[in-house]
Amino acid sequence: MVNVAIDRCTAYSEEDVGAAVERVLAPILADRIQDVRGRRVLLKPNLLAAREPSKGVTTHPVVVGAVIDYLRKYGADVSVGDSPAGALRGVRRVWEKSGMLELCESKGVPLVNFEAGGWVTRSVGDRVYQISRAVEDADYIVNLAKFKTHVLTLLTGAIKNMFGCVPGFRKSALHLACPRPVPMSRALVDIFSLVPPWVSLADAVIAMDGNGPSSGRLRNLGFVAASTDCVALDTVLGEIAGIDPLRVPTTAEAYRRGLGEASLDRIAFPCLRPEEVAAADFEVPGNWKFSLIPGFAGRILSRLVWIRPVINMERCTGCGECCNVCAARAIEMHRKKAVIDRRLCTSCLCCHEACPVGAVQAGMSRLARLIA
Ligand code: SF4
Ligand code: SF4
Numbered sequence: 001m002v003n004v005a006i007d008r009c010t011a012y013s014e015e016d017v018g019a020a021v022e023r024v025l026a027p028i029l030a031d032r033i034q035d036v037r038g039r040r041v042l043l044k045p046n047l048l049a050a051r052e053p054s055k056g057v058t059t060h061p062v063v064v065g066a067v068i069d070y071l072r073k074y075g076a077d078v079s080v081g082d083s084p085a086g087a088l089r090g091v092r093r094v095w096e097k098s099g100m101l102e103l104c105e106s107k108g109v110p111l112v113n114f115e116a117g118g119w120v121t122r123s124v125g126d127r128v129y130q131i132s133r134a135v136e137d138a139d140y141i142v143n144l145a146k147f148k149t150h151v152l153t154l155l156t157g158a159i160k161n162m163f164g165c166v167p168g169f170r171k172s173a174l175h176l177a178c179p180r181p182v183p184m185s186r187a188l189v190d191i192f193s194l195v196p197p198w199v200s201l202a203d204a205v206i207a208m209d210g211n212g213p214s215s216g217r218l219r220n221l222g223f224v225a226a227s228t229d230c231v232a233l234d235t236v237l238g239e240i241a242g243i244d245p246l247r248v249p250t251t252a253e254a255y256r257r258g259l260g261e262a263s264l265d266r267i268a269f270p271c272l273r274p275e276e277v278a279a280a281d282f283e284v285p286g287n288w289k290f291s292l293i294p295g296f297a298g299r300i301l302s303r304l305v306w307i308r309p310v311i312n313m314e315r316c317t318g319c320g321e322c323c324n325v326c327a328a329r330a331i332e333m334h335r336k337k338a339v340i341d342r343r344l345c346t347s348c349l350c351c352h353e354a355c356p357v358g359a360v361q362a363g364m365s366r367l368a369r370l371i372a
Contacts, residue, residue, distance in 0.1 A: 002229040010222040021066040024226040027270040037075035042138035046146040047082040050097040061099035081112030124190040143197035147204035149212035158200040158230035172327035179346040185249035201226040215358040231260025241282040310363035322351035
């Protein structure tokens with residue numbers, strides 16, 4: 001049996017979050033917390049983009065702060081780092097907006113720039129990946145995921161959060177090479193297998209459903225959950241959302257490879273059970289059924305059934321974030337508005353993730369809407 005500890009936390013107050021983090025980590029780490037004394041422990045939050053904590057896009061700094069405090073009590077040498085999608089334009093902007101800079105300065109904890117320290121090359125079979133050296137150098141990785149939907153992978157939880165261990169421009173190249181859910185999930189699981197976290201915690205105090213991971217609907221699900229098994233944690237998050245966990249391609253792929261547990265019968269719950277925090281009416285991204293059509297069928301249907309980014313010109317502020325993340329170089333600014341070159345676009349939807357004002361929508365053909 002593996003353990004997944006879930007407990008309620010309904011507000012981002014230091015007191016509430018500190019108590020909830022302690023309640024879920026204590027049973028999960030009971031027999032190993034002493035191992036962190038004097039060790040370099042890297043906290044890996046989800047810092048997807050430069051958004052304020054209230055937007056629900058990034059792991060909340062109060063959650064990160066509570067985990068810092070918890071680990072320091074046991075003598076850990078803590079640092080915090082991630083590689084955001086828009087890191088090429090400077091990670092400091094993301095640190096400032098997400099509240100991570102203020103948090104780490106107040107606690108005297110180093111914020112690590114994954115882009116600056118170089119990387120090491122690792123492989124899974126014949127697939128080659130670059131992993132930030134800062135991640136490789138840590139003794140333990142503590143994975144601090146944000147629970148959200150995702151237009152490409154349906155849900156983003158513990159497994160997908162490890163994608164940020166790949167430096168920014170390398171992530172863009174992977175998106176370009178793997179624009180569809182199944183190949184992308186295979187790459188995400190490869191990366192997770194290369195840098196398995198010591199423990200993972202999901203911030204679902206405010207989660208996101210609908211068209212996540214950045215333009216969805218905020219949901220006050222009011223809980224945090226932790227496990228040493230990312231597959232089990234993502235399985236439980238799917239269960240809470242009312243989604244068959246094995247429909248989530250990252251969970252299914254990791255389970256198939258034996259990287260963790262996805263059977264609820266073999267998961268123990270030392271705190272609350274999933275049904276006690278079940279999310280009513282959890283909305284999945286409108287496109288996800290279409291996204292799971294296998295590549296061959298997808299190619300045949302692609303003229304009739306498509307999902308692609310559509311710019312809402314009224315909302316577009318001309319900030320250029322979408323150009324910055326588009327590895328296909330399919331977006332140009334024209335009269336301070338983003339314009340997509342359809343011939344180059346691979347429909348990876350990275351621009352949808354990156355747009356700070358929700359101006360990139362996931363547009364679907366009529367038949368795709370029927371399937372969804
Ligand atoms: S579409 Fe969004 S990200 Fe792109 S320029 Fe407009 S506002 Fe910025
Ligand atoms: S325009 Fe958007 S969806 Fe198309 S390739 Fe660029 S980032 Fe991906």
